[in-house]
Amino acid sequence: MRFVATAAGFALALASVPAPAQNAKPNDAEIAHIAYTAGVIDIKAAQLALQKSKNKEVRDFAQNMVHDHTAVNDQALALVKKLKVTPQDNDTSKALVKQAAAKRAELEKLSGAKFDKAYADNEVAYHKAVDSALETVLIPDATNAELKDLLTTGLKIFQGHEQHAEHVAQSLN
Amino acid sequence: MQVKTGWVAMLAALALVSPAFAGETIHIRIDKLMFDPPKISAHVGDTIEWASSDFVVHTATARNKDWDVTIPAKGVGRVTLKRAGDVAYFCRFHPNMTGEIAVEP
Numbered sequence: 001m002r003f004v005a006t007a008a009g010f011a012l013a014l015a016s017v018p019a020p021a022q023n024a025k026p027n028d029a030e031i032a033h034i035a036y037t038a039g040v041i042d043i044k045a046a047q048l049a050l051q052k053s054k055n056k057e058v059r060d061f062a063q064n065m066v067h068d069h070t071a072v073n074d075q076a077l078a079l080v081k082k083l084k085v086t087p088q089d090n091d092t093s094k095a096l097v098k099q100a101a102a103k104r105a106e107l108e109k110l111s112g113a114k115f116d117k118a119y120a121d122n123e124v125a126y127h128k129a130v131d132s133a134l135e136t137v138l139i140p141d142a143t144n145a146e147l148k149d150l151l152t153t154g155l156k157i158f159q160g161h162e163q164h165a166e167h168v169a170q171s172l173n
Numbered sequence: 174m175q176v177k178t179g180w181v182a183m184l185a186a187l188a189l190v191s192p193a194f195a196g197e198t199i200h201i202r203i204d205k206l207m208f209d210p211p212k213i214s215a216h217v218g219d220t221i222e223w224a225s226s227d228f229v230v231h232t233a234t235a236r237n238k239d240w241d242v243t244i245p246a247k248g249v250g251r252v253t254l255k256r257a258g259d260v261a262y263f264c265r266f267h268p269n270m271t272g273e274i275a276v277e278p
Contacts, residue, residue: 064266068229071246075228156206157229160267167268
């Protein structure tokens with residue numbers, strides 16, 4: 001249930017561009033900002049997990065999320081600097097931040113095994129949603145070849161995270 | 174005397190033909206979350222060396238738990254094969270990365 005809600009939420013965020021812009025594709029500056037924001041959200045969730053969880057699998061996973069998403073975002077920052085693009089905040093990135101805040105409030109109330117399970121399940125759902133957004137919107141709409149390339153590598157990394165999160169979630173059952 | 178010389182010659186010949194004696198290093202590249210080549214064959218005593226051009230850390234982790242090698246970002250990881258058998262391996266951080274090594278005696 002939680003999975004469906006979150007995945008739908010992400011899809012909603014991506015679709016929640018105002019009516020006049022509905023057919024307009026996000027530009028590279030917006031795409032870069034959406035991808036970067038999605039990474040920051042996952043790093044923050046991982047930091048919360050490192051504060052709260054005592055489970056080794058959960059902590060190892062969270063540690064890896066901090067490392068990988070930081071590495072991807074560092075590449076993204078270097079690229080936008082090189083391309084002299086200023087990342088643009090937009091309705092999709094704003095909606096993502098809003099949803100993440102709601103999810104965080106939910107997770108902050110939990111502890112122990114309940115937190116671990118909720119965090120792991122959300123990581124599965126979140127990565128599924130991000131991967132789907134990358135595949136169907138962000139990668140196809142990116143016009144700069146280097147940005148497209150970085151997003152494509154990012155997608156493979158995040159698909160790995162999705163599987164890793166599934167393993168962690170299963171280990172908690 | 175003649176027998177002894179015969180044995181030495183035979184051992185020397187074996188060392189020349191059998192890679193197991195050579196302990197070769199076999200190179201596998203990692204690029205964009207792929208082990209390349211994904212399938213290799215090797216011999217006991219060989220060293221496998223993974224060289225990554227990715228910017229995230231990977232592992233090469235044997236499913237049979239024989240070894241678990243960390244490959245740093247843009248770095249190298251190695252393992253020397255100690256026993257024969259087919260070994261399937263994956264990256265613990267990105268389980269979508271998989272490879273296989275057929276280890277011959």
